[in-house]
Amino acid sequence: MRIALVSRRYPPLIGGAEKVLSYLAPALADLGHEVAVLTARPPGPDVPGVEPVPTRAGSCTVRRLATSRLRFVGTWRYMNNLRERLEADPPDLAYVSMLKHDAYVAVEVGRRLGFPVVLRPEGAGATGDLSWQSWGNFGRKIGERTKQADAIVAISKAVEDELRDAGYDRSKIHRLPNGVPVPEPSWRRRDGWRDAPRAAFVGRLAPEKGLDTLIEAWPIVRRSFPAAHLTIYGEGPEGPTLGAGVGKLGLGDAITFAGPTVDPTAALRDADLFVLPSREEGMSVALLEAMALGIPVVASSIPGNRRVVSDFKDGRLAPVDDPEGLARVVVEQWTEFDRAFHMSRAARKKVEGSYSVSTMARQHDGLFRSLASARGG
Template identity: 65%
Template sequence: MTERAPKLALLSRRYPPLIGGAERVLGYLAEALAREGADVAVLTSAVAEAAALAPREEVDYPRSQGGGRLTIHRLKTSPLRFVGTWAYMRNLARWLATNPVDLAYVSMLKHDAYVAVAAGAERGFPVVLRPEGAGATGDVAWQAKGNFGARIARRCKRADALVAISPPVRAELVDAGYDEATIHDLPNGVPIPSRAWQRREGWQRSPRAIFVGRLAPEKGLDTLVRAWPIVRETFPEARLTLVGEGPERPGLDRLARELGLAGPAFAMPGPSADVEDELRGADLFVLPSTEEGMSIALMEAMALGVPVVASAIPGNRRLIADFKHGRLAPPREPETLARTVVEQWSTFDRAFHMSRAARGRVEQQYSIRTVARRHLNLFRELIARERSG
């Protein structure tokens, strides 16, 4: 007898095409789960940035090849801050009350999780929660200081399982009082492009470094901008591009002008819907973060095979062994970061070989297909446990 495809609800306040690491992770996972045979309903908010998108989108993957269905539901909300949160929570609760699901998987330990845990208890389906980060900007920190955070934390601790994407996330959950027996270690995953990055002909004339992600304080981008005039002492035509949007944009723009970075030397084009295309046009990916759980942008660069430089913080060291998969530099040190960038470009054959080792590592350990199958194994175990009482 063929096993019935599990009906999964994936909850995330924001979802692609909105750009951000957490959004891309969930988008990749939702598609991979559907390709593996699950019927996946993504529940997200119809925020202003997605106003032009249909409230419902559906994709069927060939059943003959073991595929399932992916349906995206953009639930009504409001642009007003507190009213919007209330409206979104109400519509989430209504959807979960009227649509049968076997399991709910929730991004972030916030309002979505609060609604899902209550719905799961009432309707008898397991709920799995996924914190998206650690440190001062992580979910556990938000529960400690955010509006209604303590109340939400109490309910989140009743979830059937939690997914920790990295050891720091697991440690924070345990320290905050979450049951360690319910925490499962499952990393982020990314697609593996079939065609690897190739160096540009004549790249030495105007080498390009790129950052992709949210322009936020924890990304350490002021360090990267301060490093750039030093890089240009060796590579006078070197270009730095920060792809993304966020609260640090005005300050970074001001800092770049103060340092005399103008024209092609420095650019902030905003978010991009095609991250792979942006990476293919670069000669180095740089991630100078001071905090990371498990950077999806770094994993995407490694999966493509772009040479990388990253800050030597725990989340990045989990992915990169220095001089093997890329280069690591201490955070908050512009001079050292600049020197490391220059070394990568000055010994580009070595950087190229490291980039191929990085691509191989991601392909073996962090491909989205592998990660999706590990999630499905956990989901099926929890569903079977729920059905057996």
């Protein structure tokens, strides 16, 4: 099949959704498909307009469409260029990230030219796609259009529930979880780690990630492990506020803001624990990547995290918005490190079996082929 994978944001821009799509595109090509990633071209002379992606079979090409730095002008220009591209070279199927402007364009062109369109909401809750449709510019109009898609992929139960509550056709909703690569070799504990244990967070610096709770928990962690260090990888709107909080608590020597990383696996190999204190998650890519690597994890006990982490089986779950509770679980993971290590091996096996990128690609392949067959493709 000729598949157009549409996402306004794509690497080198970094985020959970962008990473999942960058994993999925070549994996679909490896199944024999011809994949064209259509995305907005970020500013900068070093970003090519067309870029082939290495694959073992099929083909995968990233095509970056012209846009603008101006907010509304950029959206209009991207939508117009996306429409022209889909019209000039119609795919057998379009798969679109987020229920926003590019989904609006793809559904309209797909209905007119006869190719199926599959949409993929990237989140739930206050920061999710359906919430945006309630307040974003033209959000309600876009919402009515996206309900006309041929299928909707729900990455979590929370996303699925929101789609149903918003009136999306239940027969069109398909639960397909995220998938990540399973790196080799797996994570290994460092010699002498107890003298100065290291924890890491990878993700967006945004309110829903609960990093304020993690920072407030760190002085409590250091009562048990005085040299414990936390490295926060990522960028986002909460960066200055979080930095100020670290300063007020006098934790400048204990917490480092390392900025975004294009290689979270390498970053986590230098750590002794991955911590995700989120208040909201659909299905965290960073959490899956940590589990796939096999590093011990602590995650907040919210529905999206409980979907992949079973407490005391393949990781630990901590209370939400509770610095003392979070600190207690972090300390327990390091105090009972042999137990944490065994849980991390179980987590890696879980990802290999249910959340690997190859599993995700096969599940999408089955859905895409069934839709194309129904259209007579």
